[in-house]
Amino acid sequence: MFERDVFLRAYNIDETDFEAAAIPWEELAAIYDDYLSIEGKLRGIGKEFVNDYLYDIERAGIHSYRYRTKNPGHLLEKIIRKRAEQPERFAMIDRTNYHKYITDLIGIRVFFLYREDWIYFHNYITTVFENNPAGYVEDRIRDFDEDPGHFYIAERPKVYRRNGDTRIYDESLIDIKSDGIYRSLHYIIKYRGYYVEIQGRTLFEEGWSEIDHDIVYPYFKDDEMLKDFSTLLNRLSGMADEMSSYFRRMKSVREEPGKNRKERRALTGGGNIWSEQEER
Template structure:
């Protein structure tokens, strides 16, 4: 049996925060237990996805990948947080339908060496899955497709870009959300009856993000000093991405120069 006091303490949720979520501890416990019973199936679905679509990293246009299922306690914390932030949107969530609300129970990360390489993965993933705006989910309950054999992109692909990023994204292909502190691609795929969330980042961006999530997000978001250090590390990772792009561009220039010299010598 999940202990309420220990849970609230672990995830830094006050009793007032819990009350504001307007959901019983009994219902949360039932969600927790139901999710645990689903985890093995979700892990298998995640493995099937990467084996079928991402194992050939060259074909997928990525450097590497990893996948995971959401930790049960984090699911409950997210339910409480979302109900507090937007109760009307999440007021009907329960032990039977929670998997329809959250698209990140199965999460996959794909990584790029260079930020410009996003386009290769985008072209790949939109070629192997239907990407019809008419099928994008708006109402989590009413729009949920019960057909487990229907695989498709369930939301418009989007990218969160850093403030000051150079223009490398095409808003005809992907929704661009600006002004953030991190850069990340997001795709929601309906696969084998469940949502699969794919996030695409550079290796440098992933390094900062993992450290930020381990130390700051979501329980120390109000700690000024930790946020300052995270912001500094974020800037360094952004600079590393910029330098990597310039580094590759210089190499390509050197290769072109050598090819021109070789051509002149052969004439």
């Protein structure tokens, strides 16, 4: 474990923010050591999850996916930040229960080529996992299910959408958050005794998010110039998604006449079997 001052400098945490978190450095060090001892296990759980539920991307309704376990330093940074932002909710977090509070120790990203395709993944994931609102976790300690064999969706699915985005989400199915510029679907799955966080984005959204997290969040989130550049890139990614949707619609319009000709030929029995080129 690295020294406290080295950690605070590395993660751009000033002394005031650390004191506001009101958690001893010794407890953070114990969490760090415990997490290192289970990280390999978590990596195996994540691999098992994607192999069992996401490997068949057509069945899952996605373009692609990737997964990771949380970086140990980022885990401590998140605990400090959450303790400072929500002291009452995270007051009891410690080395024995941090896995009940932090829902992204195992993180999975699923990607869509077109953002309207979110509904296919939503229908899939809410079918293969129990999605009972009565089982949603509110109190991280009281509501934690100790049964590692009980797999279920632990929070109401939600989506963060940018103000001005096309309204493609159904609020009867998913909780819609419209603040800010962040775009992502979120599902929290209880699996093998731990939480797995699934985030769903288009490929363009993922490109913006990766750059934003690499440069702006969380270390330079107060830098106005970097925030402005990130906002501009976010708008461009949104425009790219809109254009992708238009491309697909135009493709459908142009394919329709050809489809009708093929149907007429099949009904009349005229001509040879369609060529591979015609099928395309």
